[in-house]
Amino acid sequence: xxSFVTKRLGQSAVLVLIMSALVFVGMYVVxxxxxxxxxEDFTEEDRLALAQELGVDRxxxxxxxxxxxxxxxxxxxxxxxxxxxxxxxxxxxxPATLEVAxxxxxxxxxxxxxxxxxxxxNQKKRSTKAISFFTTVGxxxxxxxxxxxxxxxxxxxxxxLPASGRGDTVDVFGVGxxxxxxxxxxxxxxxxxxxxxxxxxxxxRLARSGTQEVxxxxxxxxxxxxxxxxxxxxxxxLVRNILIPIVTITGLQLGGLIAFATVTETVFSWPGxxxxxxxxxxxxxxxxxxxxxxxITLMFVTINFVVDVLYALLDxxxxxx
Amino acid sequence: MPVDTTTAxxxxxxxxxxxxxxxxxxxxxxxxxxxxxxxGLIGISIFIFLAIFAPLIAPQDPYDQTRLDILDGLLPPxxxxxxxxxxxxxxxxLGRDILSAVLYGLRISLFVALxxxxxxxxxxxxxxxxxxxxxxxxxxxIMRTVDLKMSFPGILLALMVLAIFGTGIDKxxxxxxxxxxxxxxxxxxxxxxxxxxxDYIHAAQxxxxxxxxxxxxxxxxxxxxxxxxxxxxxxxxxxxAEATLSFLGVxxxxxxxSLGLLIANGNDxxxxxxxxxxxxxxxxxxxxxxxxxxxxxxxxxxANPYLRGKE
Numbered sequence: 001x002x003s004f005v006t007k008r009l010g011q012s013a014v015l016v017l018i019m020s021a022l023v024f025v026g027m028y029v030v031x032x033x034x035x036x037x038x039x040e041d042f043t044e045e046d047r048l049a050l051a052q053e054l055g056v057d058r059x060x061x062x063x064x065x066x067x068x069x070x071x072x073x074x075x076x077x078x079x080x081x082x083x084x085x086x087x088x089x090x091x092x093x094x095p096a097t098l099e100v101a102x103x104x105x106x107x108x109x110x111x112x113x114x115x116x117x118x119x120x121x122n123q124k125k126r127s128t129k130a131i132s133f134f135t136t137v138g139x140x141x142x143x144x145x146x147x148x149x150x151x152x153x154x155x156x157x158x159x160x161l162p163a164s165g166r167g168d169t170v171d172v173f174g175v176g177x178x179x180x181x182x183x184x185x186x187x188x189x190x191x192x193x194x195x196x197x198x199x200x201x202x203x204x205r206l207a208r209s210g211t212q213e214v215x216x217x218x219x220x221x222x223x224x225x226x227x228x229x230x231x232x233x234x235x236x237x238l239v240r241n242i243l244i245p246i247v248t249i250t251g252l253q254l255g256g257l258i259a260f261a262t263v264t265e266t267v268f269s270w271p272g273x274x275x276x277x278x279x280x281x282x283x284x285x286x287x288x289x290x291x292x293x294x295x296i297t298l299m300f301v302t303i304n305f306v307v308d309v310l311y312a313l314l315d316x317x318x319x320x321x
Numbered sequence: 322m323p324v325d326t327t328t329a330x331x332x333x334x335x336x337x338x339x340x341x342x343x344x345x346x347x348x349x350x351x352x353x354x355x356x357x358x359x360x361g362l363i364g365i366s367i368f369i370f371l372a373i374f375a376p377l378i379a380p381q382d383p384y385d386q387t388r389l390d391i392l393d394g395l396l397p398p399x400x401x402x403x404x405x406x407x408x409x410x411x412x413x414x415l416g417r418d419i420l421s422a423v424l425y426g427l428r429i430s431l432f433v434a435l436x437x438x439x440x441x442x443x444x445x446x447x448x449x450x451x452x453x454x455x456x457x458x459x460x461x462x463i464m465r466t467v468d469l470k471m472s473f474p475g476i477l478l479a480l481m482v483l484a485i486f487g488t489g490i491d492k493x494x495x496x497x498x499x500x501x502x503x504x505x506x507x508x509x510x511x512x513x514x515x516x517x518x519x520d521y522i523h524a525a526q527x528x529x530x531x532x533x534x535x536x537x538x539x540x541x542x543x544x545x546x547x548x549x550x551x552x553x554x555x556x557x558x559x560x561x562a563e564a565t566l567s568f569l570g571v572x573x574x575x576x577x578x579s580l581g582l583l584i585a586n587g588n589d590x591x592x593x594x595x596x597x598x599x600x601x602x603x604x605x606x607x608x609x610x611x612x613x614x615x616x617x618x619x620x621x622x623x624a625n626p627y628l629r630g631k632e
Contacts, residue, residue, distance in 0.1 A: 026485035142561045259474040
């Protein structure tokens with residue numbers, strides 16, 4: 001087990017290194033930062049001075065090494081646009097992204113699993129057909145278009161929920177959270193719902209196929225024969241047994257939610273790291289883009305690593321050598 | 322499948338005599354008794370027809386700036402324009418007819434998705450066959466790259482590519498190709514590995530044919546069907562991905578708006594109640610994706626026992 005973890009850890013480190021090199025080379029070589037930053041009245045000497053100041057006159061290999069050295073100390077350089085350390089910018093906006101992603105995951109689980117269990121138990125009912133129709137359509141509608149529809153429905157026609165921003169935030173541990181204030185919560189509802197629809201559909205499908213599999217197992221028949229109430233059977237025996245695949249998918253999906261928050265944050269002007277990324281792409285704010293991409297790579301590699309190790313721990317049939 | 326090593330045609334999916342009616346017969350068999358899938362098929366045909374003949378159907382050339390009248394701007398559906406014509410679906414801020422913009426946008430969306438999926442799948446199929454055929458370090462490199470690609474969400478990779486190379490139709494297609502090839506490669510490799518164990522391949526190897534020839538003539542036609550089954554699904558997800566990227570403003574340029582960019586343009590006017598600019602392109606987008614998905618589901622269900630038999 002230990003050798004598997006070490007080996008897997010080594011692979012992850014190499015992966016992050018490769019991706020960081022790709023992103024770095026891509027961002028600093030394919031397009032030249034001097035050309036972006038230099039004013040129109042810059043002479044050749046000014047350009048050279050600027051290149052020296054930015055450190056881009058050195059060989060690429062050395063540039064990458066010093067970049068890597070700085071990154072290991074948590075320094076991703078300074079944003080061209082905001083003129084502030086990139087790390088500060090990202091850390092400042094990360095809570096907003098995490099808030100909407102976790103809230104969406106919460107909605108997805110709380111709505112999706114009961115829907116799935118219900119349609120698994122009542123396969124022939126008309127309401128089940130409606131749920132299955134809803135999940136198919138939910139899969140087919142692009143995420144951003146769902147967001148546009150939500151705004152149109154709840155902000156323009158019914159005028160019940162605000163369409164953009166975070167609203168009032170309440171400071172907890174020195175970070176502002178929307179979820180703790182009523183105004184903030186109303187701002188959080190639409191983006192979270194937008195992000196949650198896919199999760200709802202996914203969890204409903206997973207829970208339904210799990211339920212269909214579990215409900216004919218012998219222990220279910222036995223529990224019924226023992227005269228246990230239907231509700232108790234569902235809660236104690238059925239749901240617990242369908243949870244294993246759901247937990248794994250949920251873990252893997254969290255990363256996807258954070259990545260997809262890019263779209264939701266843009267639709268709802270939610271000030272998270274996804275919106276920061278897109279603004280930075282539009283403004284050619286390279287240090288921010290590089291930092292975002294490397295950090296998100298790190299996050300995905302970590303999630304995959306943890307899931308792999310959990311698999312090996314949970315399922316003794318999986319042998320890693 | 323009957324094995325006959327003397328003819329070069331072994332392994333080709335359809336028999337040489339009268340392929341045309343058999344193909345149609347097969348299609349009819351797949352869709353008979355599935356009204357939703359038939360509706361999807363009809364829908365797809367209509368969308369393709371509209372996309373191809375957009376310049377003939379559209380009442381206005383949306384790219385012709387000289388014919389736009391700012392006084393016609395932001396008119397609701399059914400309004401009469403300055404030149405006396407009726408705008409069925411309304412106009413946008415520049416006075417552009419939404420119906421025309423949607424027809425041309427449909428064209429661009431379909432074009433980008435089709436090119437990306439066809440090229441992406443071709444690369445994926447080649448990589449998968451190569452990995453299965455060659456084994457060793459070639460296989461390791463290809464399959465590790467596939468794993469690497471599959472461990473990231475597609476949207477993130479696409480943003481990465483577009484952040485590095487900039488935006489534009491060609492860049493979007495590159496980004497979508499990078500997103501499309503890996504799953505195809507994995508699929509084809511799995512099928513090809515099981516095909517490689519069969520007698521007709523051994524026979525071809527004993528006959529002294531080169532690896533490339535075996536790959537092209539025998540392995541390729543026998544490993545391709547699962548990719549054909551997932552092709553519609555790949556196209557619909559490519560359409561969705563392109564729309565998302567264009568909506569985010571990192572996709573197609575403003576001069577050649579796809580459906581996604583049209584939705585983004587209308588998004589600025591939603592809060593002031595001008596819903597038609599964003600809704601109509603969106604409806605077309607969703608309608609098209611839905612039609613393709615229904616057909617794709619049917620194809621997958623139909624092919625499922627076959628796939629199970631392969632594994």
